[in-house]
Amino acid sequence: MKLHSIAFATLAFAVSTTVASAEGKLSIYNWGNYTSPELITKFEKEYDVDVTITDFDSNDTALAKIRQGYTGFDVVVPSQSFMPIYIGEGLIAETNPGQMENGKNIAEDWANPDFDPGRKYSVPWLWYTSGVTVNTEDYDGDVNTWGLLLDPPESLKGKINIVPEMNDIMYAAIRYSGGDWCSNDKALLKKVHTLLKDAKQYWASIDYSGIEKIGTGDIAASLDWSGSALKRRLGNPKIAFGFPKEGFTYGSDNIVVLKDAPNMENAKLFQNFLMDPENAALNSAYTRYPAAIEGAEDFYPDDMKGAPELSIPEAVRSNGELLRLCDPDTTALYGRIWLDIQK
Template identity: 60%
Template sequence: MLAGFAMLMASASFAHADGELHIYNWGNYTSPELIKKFETKYNVKVTITDYDSNDTALAKVRQGGTGFDIAVPSQSHLPIWIKEGLIQETDPGKMENAKNISPEWANPDFDPGRKYSVPWQWGSVGVVVNTDVYKGPADSWGILFDPPEELKGKINIVPEMSDVVFAAIAYNGGKLCETDKAILKKARDTLVKAKPNWVAMEYNTIEKMTAGDFAATSDWNGSALRQRLAKPNIHYFYPKEGITFWSDNVVVLKEAKNVENAKLFQNFIMDPENAAMISAFARYSNGIAGSDKFMPADMKGAPELNPPADVKAKAEFMRLCDPATQDLYTKIWTELQK
């Protein structure tokens, strides 16, 4: 009897936690409503620090002493976090709400059995165009790399290396993790030649596309949906040469000080209603079954979230290549930064 009472008290204290939680996440990507709900339910004060790329996040966490409990790496980089021992094996696949993970996301090759990570959101990378500025066909990476006159000097490139280099390779007939030197040279030449037509390489696309500072950009589909909802003449296009899908995932850092609160958060976001809050804010799909019924009506059937069958058939899931190939891509990227 006493043992049962002790277990009940332990369970109650876990359900009514207090203290802090420090989240390290992509900028403009975390629902304030979700955070407020979590803080109220568990009496936990949450702080959020933004980053702008997978490489930035990985470099910061590698340094140690961050003070963060949680990060949200993409599946392309997650194997590195696991291999380098940067995160804890919290076994979210065995948590109470893990039953809500959609089957296609329950046992991914980047984290078999979900030993480390919880689905956050997933999406694609494509081309976004202000169709008041350019009214022609835009279903090609050529919009960014060999642009029509109307768009020259008005193009932005989101500076996520893997996305940009893949786009240039695909535009030249290559595939993900391409090693053909002739194709890689064409991709490099394409990027260098295109750069004078770009006005910027930055992440701040939602504000600058809707303000008219940019007329076209490479971008993620959820960002594009937010832009269209703010300004209906902005549209997302799937390049015919090929696109990539990606997913972001919530992990607990090895150096986390608030581990139990971090685990609470992992379980919390696998609840369908809470997952819907995440998607309603950033406008991406998530990996939690049953969340659709809580989504805003304007997300249902949105073209940004529903690629055509032929596009899906050609799409590749973004991953990092072997070190030698990745080095070649880094050299292309470094030259582009000059």
């Protein structure tokens, strides 16, 4: 992004004065086990700010909490599919991170996303792809298909975990059934419902923690995300991650500032801080998810550089789709199917 020199000089002065006077507190509401302690310590020491972190376990949980208002949180980290809700309902402040001192470091692919054109509200936290993680000791065939979870081979039956994220599993089932995401075609959804009902008998768990059991013998395959899959492989080289040929999603989590943030200036400061490549890399090194910040890869640990889980192969890139929320009526239809599957 090109900035007029006068505007940039004014912004640089504003940032420098904010940094000089920064003190007090910052309250972060984020996914569990998703924030580098080293990153937080560095921010606290550099700016004399005391940071507290509260965890949530799903986008729906976080949104429900934020909608209540006056939470005491300064920033929250929603996925891109939920960003239109936060913006549309006026829950977050227009902090213009794309124009901050470090805004120039946002990677080109993420600098002007449809969910936040020009990055008026958000800073990319980390980005990810969805897929299938498999223990190849249990299955040594093609891992690039949702069929491993939805129509599994004999060796995987009873050893499958599904993360309890409705949009992810519904996307997998719809694409595996030959449909398009956000379709509300009755015949398609009936097929999807039957597919999931039949598949459930082969699932050992519907649980986030089930991912961590891959390779222990209890779980051999799971719906998963790229950084998580890399963590599993680093613990067990027999673990592989597949990009389903039927279609897979990619997306990012994003840090935004709440409109009623008690520590608004410190929250803005934290947004700018995260767009520094070295700081962004601290989060990546901790979570094993890639940063959407140019130059961050230079600071990655060696086991992240060239990791197959973190780079979408060119041959399947066209199968990827930025996950978005469907319209309320379609989402409600999906919700009823998912609720029935969880019974």
